[in-house]
Amino acid sequence: MEIRFLGTANGFISASRWQTSILVRDEFTFLLDCGAPVAHLMARHKLKADSIDTIWLSHSHSDHIGQFPSLIQHLWLEKRSKPLRVVGPGLLLRGLREWLPMCMLFPELLPFKIEWHEISVISSPSVTFGSLTFTSFPTRHLYNFRKRFAAGNKQACFETLAVRVETPRCSFGFSADLDSPEDLTYLIKNPLNVLICEMTHFKPESLFEKMANTKVSKLILTHYPDKFTLKESKLQALAAKQGFAGEVVLATDEACFKI
Numbered sequence: 061m062e063i064r065f066l067g068t069a070n071g072f073i074s075a076s077r078w079q080t081s082i083l084v085r086d087e088f089t090f091l092l093d094c095g096a097p098v099a100h101l102m103a104r105h106k107l108k109a110d111s112i113d114t115i116w117l118s119h120s121h122s123d124h125i126g127q128f129p130s131l132i133q134h135l136w137l138e139k140r141s142k143p144l145r146v147v148g149p150g151l152l153l154r155g156l157r158e159w160l161p162m163c164m165l166f167p168e169l170l171p172f173k174i175e176w177h178e179i180s181v182i183s184s185p186s187v188t189f190g191s192l193t194f195t196s197f198p199t200r201h202l203y204n205f206r207k208r209f210a211a212g213n214k215q216a217c218f219e220t221l222a223v224r225v226e227t228p229r230c231s232f233g234f235s236a237d238l239d240s241p242e243d244l245t246y247l248i249k250n251p252l253n254v255l256i257c258e259m260t261h262f263k264p265e266s267l268f269e270k271m272a273n274t275k276v277s278k279l280i281l282t283h284y285p286d287k288f289t290l291k292e293s294k295l296q297a298l299a300a301k302q303g304f305a306g307e308v309v310l311a312t313d314e315a316c317f318k319i
Contacts, residue, residue: 061086061230061319063254065311067096068282070260071123077313079123080283082234082256083112086227087190090114092234092256093124096313099134109138114189117148118236119202119220120155128156129163136170143173147187147194150178151217179221191228196221197247200239201261222247230254230319237261237283241270251275253319256311258283264298272303278319279304282311 062085067078079095089112091098102111117125135144146153153176160166167174177187179196186195199220206218224233224247232254233247240262248255252275259267259281271279281288281295288295292310299308309317 061227061232062316063232063256063280063319064316065282065313066098066101068284068311068313068315069123070258070283070285071121072285074286076286076289079126081127082282084225087192088113090116092116092223093118093236094128094131095123095126097127098131099127102131102134109135109140110142112144113142114145114147116194116223116234117146117152117156118222118234119149120152120217121237124237125152125156129160129165132160132165132170132174133163135172136165140172143175145175145177145189147177147179149217149219149221150180151215151219153178155215155217181219181221193226195224195226197224197243198222199236199243201237201243203239224252232256232319241267244270248274248276252277254278254280254317256280256282259288260284264288264295265302268299268302268304271299271306274304274306276304276306278307278309278317280309280311280317284310 064083066081066083069077069079080093081096081098082092084090091112181196181198186193199222201220202218220236222236230253233252235257237258238261255276260283295310296308
């Protein structure tokens with residue numbers, strides 16, 4: 061399995077990094093979130109329009125879904141032919157289905173079918189494609205927004221979904237955005253080869269304390285403020301001090317890992 065970070069910045073615009081998107085290649089190729097200009101990066105890396113099979117969208121913040129219509133337009137213009145799976149919270153996916161025609165991306169125009177797979181942590185938390193299983197876990201990232209804005213915004217999706225991906229050879233998790241490291245409890249309950257974890261909404265100390273004594277072999281940090289750039293060695297030392305025995309890596313845009 062190959063994991064390539066297309067964007068590692070958080071919600072603030074960075075002058076040197078794109079926002080969240082991660083490209084994973086295994087039995088098939090899938091994208092975790094679509095905040096970075098994925099279409100541009102596909103062109104840079106000469107990736108064909110049919111190369112991405114599945115897109116996992118964790119939540120509604122624009123630094124995670126903002127480049128989705130641009131990607132769909134790119135796939136249309138590059139004459140993609142095979143179906144594209146899009147997976148995420150139901151209300152978010154329904155909003156995107158309404159958004160695409162507003163961007164002149166009508167279903168009748170596209171030469172490929174979009175297959176929408178709605179995930180519910182209550183009724184259908186898992187979905188399997190081939191030998192890969194995606195299991196979702198809720199985080200409290202948008203709970204305060206829900207308290208403040210839900211009453212007047214019935215169409216807004218306040219769900220945020222972390223995901224665990226199981227393959228015959230390995231397993232990894234993607235935290236999406238968290239309220240606090242406590243949101244990781246069920247995601248890291250069982251061993252993971254790799255955990256890709258955001259590091260914006262809490263102090264690193266609290267994350268490493270939560271990770272202590274877990275069976276996570278490698279922790280890849282992403283979605284972090286610019287102030288942590290080039291601070292990998294300090295973060296590694298802090299993680300060891302807090303009791304996390306696994307490897308700690310600070311992801312950068314274009315970084316590629318194999319597991």
